[in-house]
Amino acid sequence: MRTISILLLMAILPFGLQAQRSVKNFYNQFSRGEETVKFKLPGFLIHMGGGIARKHIDDENGRLAMEMTKYIKNIRILVVEDEDQIERVDTRQFLQDAIQKDNFEELITVRDEETNMSILVKDRKGKKITNMLILVQESSELVMLSMKTNLKYKHLELFIREIMKREKIKIEPPKDAEDKIEMVIPRA
Amino acid sequence: MGFLCLQINAMAQSPAVENFYNEYRHAPNVIDLNFHGEIIKFAFQGEDKSTGDLIERISQLRIMIMEDKNIVKKGDYRELVSNLKDDRFEELMTFREGGSDIEILLREKGAIITDVILLLNGDDEFIMLSLEGLFRFEDLNDLNLNIEGSEHLQNLPDKRKDVPRA
Numbered sequence: 001m002r003t004i005s006i007l008l009l010m011a012i013l014p015f016g017l018q019a020q021r022s023v024k025n026f027y028n029q030f031s032r033g034e035e036t037v038k039f040k041l042p043g044f045l046i047h048m049g050g051g052i053a054r055k056h057i058d059d060e061n062g063r064l065a066m067e068m069t070k071y072i073k074n075i076r077i078l079v080v081e082d083e084d085q086i087e088r089v090d091t092r093q094f095l096q097d098a099i100q101k102d103n104f105e106e107l108i109t110v111r112d113e114e115t116n117m118s119i120l121v122k123d124r125k126g127k128k129i130t131n132m133l134i135l136v137q138e139s140s141e142l143v144m145l146s147m148k149t150n151l152k153y154k155h156l157e158l159f160i161r162e163i164m165k166r167e168k169i170k171i172e173p174p175k176d177a178e179d180k181i182e183m184v185i186p187r188a
Numbered sequence: 189m190g191f192l193c194l195q196i197n198a199m200a201q202s203p204a205v206e207n208f209y210n211e212y213r214h215a216p217n218v219i220d221l222n223f224h225g226e227i228i229k230f231a232f233q234g235e236d237k238s239t240g241d242l243i244e245r246i247s248q249l250r251i252m253i254m255e256d257k258n259i260v261k262k263g264d265y266r267e268l269v270s271n272l273k274d275d276r277f278e279e280l281m282t283f284r285e286g287g288s289d290i291e292i293l294l295r296e297k298g299a300i301i302t303d304v305i306l307l308l309n310g311d312d313e314f315i316m317l318s319l320e321g322l323f324r325f326e327d328l329n330d331l332n333l334n335i336e337g338s339e340h341l342q343n344l345p346d347k348r349k350d351v352p353r354a
Contacts, residue, residue, distance in 0.1 A: 106224060
């Protein structure tokens with residue numbers, strides 16, 4: 001029995017190690033420098049930092065975001081402001097690899113001429129988000145956050161709905177077929 | 189139970205749609221939005237129960253919008269529609285509104301509609317709205333998502349037999 005267990009563990013271990021290879025490969029493409037910041041943080045430091053930051057942030061949405069840090073187990077952060085480095089990388093291929101090889105799923109993608117924002121997740125049985133990948137790219141800046149989380153969809157839902165409530169974001173019904181509808185976000 | 193059984197298969201997007209998106213999504217003046225069903229539920233929860241039930245059954249919503257200029261080549265558009273038909277989509281309705289041609293195509297598994305594609309092809313704009321989920325025909329004109337293009341679904345009648353034929 002023990003031999004079988006060890007053999008099974010050896011069989012599945014390579015798959016565990018390969019998880020998120022796309023993220024690691026993307027992260028390693030960038031060298032640290034004046035215009036590139038990259039680091040990893042363990043969960044306890046994030047929770048501590050989030051707790052401290054909450055006390056010092058005036059913005060309600062910011063404080064709400066800090067509360068969400070309790071669901072983060074660890075985070076890998078990459079910020080690149082070197083346009084040459086940004087131009088050289090193929091973020092499309094990275095996202096494709098994350099989806100096809102590392103089983104991420106697109107949660108939201110918003111892309112226009114200037115900005116490219118994607119949030120990808122891996123979840124367990126559609127209930128808990130185990131990994132989240134956020135990529136924001138503009139011509140002069142690229143930000144990637146890769147997190148292991150303990151976040152349930154209902155936490156995310158409450159967070160989004162709270163933000164929408166605070167920002168009084170309304171979705172207005174069309175008056176007629178010609179009316180173009182947009183989300184109404186009142187300016188402060 | 190029928191809805192649950194079909195859920196897994198409903199997630200697979202048509203290769204014709206995927207290829208078309210990949211061809212144009214990175215072009216200038218193109219806006220590309222893709223939402224997982226969970227995000228749509230968050231945004232629209234709190235609506236009345238019937239709308240809420242309908243929203244729950246959307247697994248993915250994707251929109252490609254070109255404003256000010258339609259850069260889709262005629263050949264690519266025809267190929268898209270042809271490939272969709274090869275991929276089991278059926279053309280439900282075609283009409284003209286405000287100078288643009290609008291086509292609605294469906295893909296079904298038995299009596300359940302798993303994919304809805306709305307194409308708006310005008311001189312100065314193009315919209316492709318792709319909806320995946322599990323719907324009945326009478327649900328489609330209730331899909332008031334308040335997103336560019338979705339208002340044209342309200343042109344559909346409640347019953348399939350009432351869809352105007354050429």
